[in-house]
Amino acid sequence: xxxxxxxxxxxxxxxxxxxxEKSNHEVVVAHNGKExxxxxxxxxxxxxxxxxxxxxxxxxxxxxxxxxxSTRTAGIPTIGFTAGDVEYFRQKSNHSFDSLVxxxxxxxxxxxxxxxxxxxxxx
Numbered sequence: 001x002x003x004x005x006x007x008x009x010x011x012x013x014x015x016x017x018x019x020x021e022k023s024n025h026e027v028v029v030a031h032n033g034k035e036x037x038x039x040x041x042x043x044x045x046x047x048x049x050x051x052x053x054x055x056x057x058x059x060x061x062x063x064x065x066x067x068x069x070s071t072r073t074a075g076i077p078t079i080g081f082t083a084g085d086v087e088y089f090r091q092k093s094n095h096s097f098d099s100l101v102x103x104x105x106x107x108x109x110x111x112x113x114x115x116x117x118x119x120x121x122x123x
Contacts, residue, residue: 001020001025001026001047001048001114001115001118002025002026002028002045002046002047003020003025003026003027003028003046003047003048003049003050003114003118004028004030004036004039004040004046004048004049004050005017005020005027005028005029005030005050005051006029006030006031006032006033006035006036006049006050006051006052006055006060006063007031007050007051007052007055008031008032008052008055008056009052012052012107013029013031015107016050016107016110016111017029019107019108019111020111020114023111028043028046031055032055032056032057032058032059032063033051033055033057033058033059033060033062033063033066034057034058034063035057036049036051036063037058037063037066037067040067040070040072040073044070044072044073044076046076047076047077047118048076048077048078048079048114048117048118049067049076049077049078049079050078050079050080050081050110050114051063051064051078051079051080051081052080052081052082053080053081053082053084053089053100054082054083054084060080060082060089061089061092061093064078064080064093064097077098077114077117077118078097078098078117079097079098079099079100079101079110079113079114079117080097080099080100080101081100081101081102081103081105081110082100082101082102082103083102083103086100086101086102098117099113099117101113
């Protein structure tokens with residue numbers, strides 16, 4: 001499975017990266033939505049994207065607008081996570097996430113959610 005992790009928290013990125021790589025998944029890391037879009041310009045063959053909602057430069061909502069607005073990337077399952085109000089982000093988003101979960105969370109639960117979301121693309 002090829003995963004794009006988007007978060008400005010280096011500790012979260014480190015933990016998530018280790019969990020995915022332990023299971024031999026390919027992981028690409030971006031520190032904000034703008035950086036993630038730069039990766040997606042050249043490679044959109046991701047099975048799942050996990051993104052924080054509150055980030056500098058480009059937050060998760062703006063990132064989702066670009067992601068779901070492109071025919072190349074609109075079909076990639078996307079899981080959002082936030083320390084903020086989940087319902088607020090659900091209401092503000094013009095595009096639905098495959099999942100939107102609250103922090104703090106069990107990183108293994110997030111890993112399993114990502115595997116499930118990407119499952120359809122791996123068959």
